[in-house]
Amino acid sequence: MFNTVLELLKSRNYKAIREIFMDMNEADVAALLQQFYDDHEVEKYELPLLFRLLNKDVAADVFAYMDSDTQMMLINAFTDKELQEIVDDLYLDDTVDIIEEMPANVVARIVKSADAETRKQINQILKYPKDSAGSIMTTEYVYLHRSYTAKEALDWIRHVGMVKETVNTLYVTENRKLVGVLSLLDIVTADDNDKIEDIMEDNVISVDTLEDKEYVASMFSKYDFLSLPVVDRENRMVGIVTFDDAMDVIQDENTEDFSKMAAIAPNEESYFRTGIFKHAKSRIVWLLILMISATITQIITNRYEAAFAAVPLLVSFMPMIMDTGGNCGAQSSTLIIRGIALDEIHFSDFFKVVFKEFRISIIVSSVLAVVNGVRIYIMYQHKCDYPFMLALTIALSIIATVILSKVIGSMLPMLAKKCRLDPAIMATPLITTIVDCCSLFLYFNIATIVFSHIGIL
């Protein structure tokens, strides 16, 4: 598709391009234009040219689907009149999303292009805190009066429906207070003279403007809503959050958790759009913290120099013991972190969870200890003087390490949550570092006991 359009562009066959665009979904056109932005061989003036070939009624939709770099490039190429047309056609929450990514001079141009009413609403949404329900809502919803008949309501929807973001769910307000909710289908299937207040549902679930957006998104998963009303402290309706914004929040939240769990500072830009210095910066902080804390393993190991001087073979099992501990701890902490994120595990389950992990670790560690003990005994039977003691040391160390790392791995995320920290930081990297210290300490102590017993240490 890209190459076809590029060919047509070179031969100046704009009519053909226009027809191709007309047959495509807005999101696909946006992705295609994005490719033109990313391709360095395309002249920069050609993207605005392509954009102007779009039908007026889809241009704003296509614009909303593009990423912020491309949007900025286009805004800079637009005349004031073009920008005004786009801003007129954009849904309010998309306008706000765009504004949030732009530098101040571009924001000023966009706000100037909006009409007075839109400008007021943009400013209202922008003043909510970054991760609040208010910041992701739109003020473009359809409200009805409870005294309307179904017919009056339909007439009102016909009148205002086309410029609002969603009309599938309608809200009933009285003195700006939210009193009911109903679907477009409820109105369509009602008799003309039925009163709205008789067909509406009056138990309305709503969220406060300051509610955390991740909590709001989780309500969409739970209740399967298409949209969710946002109200202020006095239960006055101020906007709605739509399901597509909730889906974006869920995906962003998951991406953020994946980053944090790999000890990377979260970053809202995509992989390729982030420069190497920004990438390096977001990774280096945690690496430094983890490295410095590794000083503790260094001190522990130093203290047991006598043990591995007498039994040098002990050193070669250090990586295996440490990795097993790290992996076991990571398994537990990941499951608990995910459980907390999905609201399945709470701090009140603390002892239940730790006890469960303890029992699991007994099963897991027994199997690993037996398999490894046997393997080591067979491998070192003829190669060293004390194969049984070596196998026993490793097997006991595995049991101690696995149990300890699973218990620590399950406790720390819940404790983090309790201390109002993000449980995701208690993931693999930090758990590995903490567990390393413990497992080496256990390993060398067990080795010292076993080998002193046979007089080697």
Next chain:
Amino acid sequence: MFNTVLELLKSRNYKAIREIFMDMNEADVAALLQQFYDDHEVEKYELPLLFRLLNKDVAADVFAYMDSDTQMMLINAFTDKELQEIVDDLYLDDTVDIIEEMPANVVARIVKSADAETRKQINQILKYPKDSAGSIMTTEYVYLHRSYTAKEALDWIRHVGMVKETVNTLYVTENRKLVGVLSLLDIVTADDNDKIEDIMEDNVISVDTLEDKEYVASMFSKYDFLSLPVVDRENRMVGIVTFDDAMDVIQDENTEDFSKMAAIAPNEESYFRTGIFKHAKSRIVWLLILMISATITQIITNRYEAAFAAVPLLVSFMPMIMDTGGNCGAQSSTLIIRGIALDEIHFSDFFKVVFKEFRISIIVSSVLAVVNGVRIYIMYQHKCDYPFMLALTIALSIIATVILSKVIGSMLPMLAKKCRLDPAIMATPLITTIVDCCSLFLYFNIATIVFSHIGIL
């Protein structure tokens, strides 16, 4: 809430419970009943009793929101007539979801309770492969003929709308082939005599019945659809996937990725509902594989016994070098795995990605090497005879390890994808094990070269 209802239940005040239920959202009632199922002090017959207090028109909805254990318990308590009423009221895709979790005898009872038409449709959906679009679709959608007028269409919707899962998006078919799509609002705002074919959008995006459900879910994120039509090979429409099912797929997929990335076999049950043996089983396989592969680190370490016999301090830096390598590799592989999952990174970007990670690793490793080199020089200045050589060895090893682990960490997920493996398996645990071998090998080699140079080795 739980305690209130429990009190009322004990005092047999069923009327009050009924009123409480009437004021609650169906999902919340389901969560409450779930608590009664989970609470061991509640008698088992009390759950069916509570369920029977629900209004007939919400009972099926509440039932659909419960988890499969509770559903099974209720089905076993239901009379045939009660079961039939529930199955009648359930949306078809919910019925199929329930059936997929039940043992054969319960499935037989459910299918027997359904009317002939529903039974046929259930069987049709059940025959699609597990992760296909067909398996998550519903056949309850509203279709229109292109020759209908807006008024005829509205009458038809009033006639069938209430029993279909979604009517916000309507599909136009001709000889069962999908030819158009429009929204309920399009019809409401059209003139009575407008023809459907004139107001419908005729570029319809659809998916094949056999399309992977994760791909289908990603289309919802991309296009912000409320529902997506599913067609067979001949473009005949067979059903729709609704956004709530797509959201569930996205959440399940993320949970699965979190599990795989922590070396846990994915499990569809929640944490608490999985028994300890099943938990142990899903964790033990990868632990064993990773442990056995750690034999390689063992062999490498054995080979360099001479080095750490001469310079025992070398042993104490092993954990730090290994962990830094593991963490750096994990950062890169996590970002790439997530990029692949979000369809941002493809195999065609292989060299671009590896080169980017290479440049990032140079920045990261230089900073870490300098910080650690200085720290070690200061710490060991008066404690050992060759503080500079020690600091140099560690600094060089950090540089080599970080670069190598970032390059390996970025390559393996893309190679896995190319080999049709799930990139998520190339996450922290496996990367750590692979990187450990390489980093120890590099570390001991660098140490040998540096210390032979000053005649210690």
